[in-house]
Amino acid sequence: MSVAKQSKGLDELLTTLEGYRQKDVSNTVTLPREFYTSEEFFELEREKIFDDAWLCVGHELEFANPGDFFGVNVAHEQMVIVRGQDGKIRALSSVCRHRYAQIIEHGERGNGNVIQCPYHRWTYDLDGKLNNALFLEKNKCFDKSNIALPEYRSEIWNGFIFVNLNDDAQPLAPQLEGVNEQMKVIAEQVGNGEFKPVEYYNETWNCNWKLFQENNMEGYHHMGVHIDSLNKPYPSRIISFEDSHYTGGEDSIWSGYNAPLDVNHELGKRSLERTPFKPGDMAQSAPYLNVLDVFPSTAFTISPSGVGWFTLLPTAVNETIYIAGSISRLDPSVTGDDIEGKYKGRPTARVLDEDGDILGGIQHSLTYGKKVEPVGCLSWQEQNLTTFYKQLARKLRA
Ligand code: FES
Ligand SMILES: [Fe+2]
Structure with missing residues (x-):
């Protein structure tokens, strides 16, 4: 299939979808199959919906104690939700700042004093700051004070923890x-x-x-x-x-x-x-x-x-x-x-x-x-x- 034909397919789907805005339950039928099978439509959803979506990843009772964590992959972004020593729940990147290993796997729950990468044991505090890394003393570009796991947008709504990949998302x-x-x-x-x-x-x-x-x-x-x-x-x-x-x-x-x-x-x-x-x-x-x-x-x-x-x-x-x-x-x-x-x-x-x-x-x-x-x-x-x-x-x- 040519690229031009694929693009037309996407335009047609969007025109069809626009038509649904005029309908109510008396004349709505289920979406045509391409909405569930088109790779192009899915990529558009990723970009326009999921890159700026508030998604619930838990309830604060699930993070009752400092160090309680949960690994979750949100639209391929690897995150760890963790309660810090300061009581704050954060959504941190779960990708190690050393050489990209995933620190906490998707679905993994637990409690710890620190977050430790399984690859070479770089260790982070519960707020994401690098706590310790071994055998780096000869490397002149290593500056521990500048290294941290980045934080994603998160919001707690009536006890439920939501995350959003867009740093500028509307509250x-x-x-x-x-x-x-x-x-x-x-x-x-x-x-x-x-x-x-x-x-x-x-x-x-x-x-x-x-x-x-x-x-x-x-x-x-x-x-x-x-x-x-x-x-x-x-x-x-x-x-x-x-x-x-x-x-x-x-x-x-x-x-x-x-x-x-x-x-x-x-x-x-x-x-x-x-x-x-x-x-x-x-x-x-x-x-x-x-x-x-x-x-x-x-x-x-x-x-x-x-x-x-x-x-x-x-x-x-x-x-x-x-x-x-x-x-x-x-x-x-x-x-x-x-x-x-x-x-x-x-x-x-x-x-x-x-x-x-x-x-x-x-x-x-x-x-x-x-x-x-x-x-x-x-x-x-x-x-x-x-x-x-x-x-x-x-x-x-x-
Ligand atoms: S990749 Fe994490 S410590 Fe090396
Ligand atoms: Fe059901």
Whole structure:
């Protein structure tokens, strides 16, 4: 394929996407396959979206003590999130200033007094300054006082740690103003000492990041993919039109939906026994799974028992790292005690693996199954996807 033809393909995709700005749920169909398979479109997303995206990489309770760290690769940038001796949480480069080795691997968690490179043991303080390097005394260009791991932009929003690759990024908090009051109430309750980090997730899936984010925006699939898991306490059939969609609009970066707890189901009843609900609890008037999406690829699930955070880190057009964690009132041995086998005590991992299995198959269909073009009509339970397409269009146009 010629370069000119490829460029035209990208222009066509952008024109198509622009058309989505006029649509609502009554006439929106799912995006054509090229949006999930085009390398060029993916490169544009990297440049225009992910080089300037606020992405959640954890909650401050996960970094309770100085020295607590977490390695994370954000759009190929290798970072370590670490709480310093001064109590501040920083997002530092995890690339050694000696000869580029990755100091903390993606997904690695732990605690240390210093950050040490595994290659030649250069050692850094928790704020990134070089602490020690051996056998450098004969090198005249070595000046320890000038060497540090660079820091990325980060912001803590109601307890959640976000990072951004753009040093000049617009601050996050004003962009989430519309949901700030709600999250402030939740943050105050999470800060009462009852909540602990209980479950982490770090998997790589062979699918485009947007498939996952769209999936995180609707409760329509609970009754399909999650028929034996999430759909029991939070069934699609009791999500009302009003519950299915809230947003600040296409100019905002947030949207969400509520899946009410089915108090008539055994699991719903048990959930209420464990975390007796009173109005106002976790900023809810009734017990819900409230899914709040933050563009481009972070989501939160808020329920009376806790808050989960979920972030998609695209590595290729058809490959996405999915990291997640949760802050819960419940002990992990209690959570998901209806589940046996490898997911015992890890109900979130089970649900996310269910999503990943089906989305990997969808990516295959998008890439190879060209006999079928989908009709693609969206249910009103998928209204947030219309907002997502508009948010994409706005960001890629800029
Ligand atoms: S590359 Fe890190 S100490 Fe050499
Ligand atoms: Fe799901």
